[in-house]
Amino acid sequence: xxxxxxxxxxxxxxxxxxxxxxxxxxxxxxxxxxxxxxxxxxxxxxxxxxxxxxxxxxxxxxxxxxxxxxxxxxxxxxxxxxxxxxxxxxxxxxxxxxxxxxxxxxxxxxxxxxxxxxxxxxxxxxxxxxxxxxxxxxxxxxxxxxxxxx
Numbered sequence: 001x002x003x004x005x006x007x008x009x010x011x012x013x014x015x016x017x018x019x020x021x022x023x024x025x026x027x028x029x030x031x032x033x034x035x036x037x038x039x040x041x042x043x044x045x046x047x048x049x050x051x052x053x054x055x056x057x058x059x060x061x062x063x064x065x066x067x068x069x070x071x072x073x074x075x076x077x078x079x080x081x082x083x084x085x086x087x088x089x090x091x092x093x094x095x096x097x098x099x100x101x102x103x104x105x106x107x108x109x110x111x112x113x114x115x116x117x118x119x120x121x122x123x124x125x126x127x128x129x130x131x132x133x134x135x136x137x138x139x140x141x142x143x144x145x146x147x148x149x150x
Contacts, residue, residue, distance in 0.1 A: 001071075005064045005068050005071075006064070008064045009060070009061060009064040009065055009068065012056075012064070013137070013140070016054060016057050016061075016092075017134065017137035017140075017141060019053070019054075020130050020134045020137060021134060021138075023046070024127070024131060024134055028127065031043065036116055039120075039123075040107070040116055040119045040120055041111065043107075043123050044111045044119070047104055047126070048108070051104065054096055058096065058097075061089060061093075062089070062093075065085075065086070065089070079147065080147075081143050081144075081147025081148065084143055084147070085140055085144050088136050088139060088140040089140060092133050092136045092137060095132055095133045095136070096129075096133060099126055099129040099130070099133075103122045103129065104122070106122050107119045107122035107126065110122060
């Protein structure tokens with residue numbers, strides 16, 4: 001059971017952070033050469049496929065993480081890196097939730113109404129939030145992998 005939980009936990013983190021890395025470092029620069037309307041439509045389509053995965057991941061990571069914490073460690077004596085990892089993870093979930101409900105839903109509404117310049121403004125705000133979450137995610141992974149050696 002421990003191996004399954006750990007595998008789910010790590011796989012979920014890889015999908016989330018890897019997806020953000022791909023989007024930010026490769027898809028965004030490639031899409032920046034496009035005109036605004038096709039670029040906004042592309043991102044609306046990409047995010048409509050990516051975000052359902054993230055909703056599932058925001059359930060898998062805490063459930064697997066806390067189950068592992070309860071079965072492998074004494075929660076009251078969890079190492080500082082595990083506590084830090086939790087804080088960063090909850091921060092990422094908060095940033096994602098805020099981004100989804102505040103910017104993505106509005107961008108999607110603007111795209112459906114063909115208000116493309118307005119949708120572009122929300123797309124830029126989403127990019128900023130993804131940048132924050134990407135930094136948090138990379139930091140969390142580094143802490144998770146190296147924390148017990150500090």
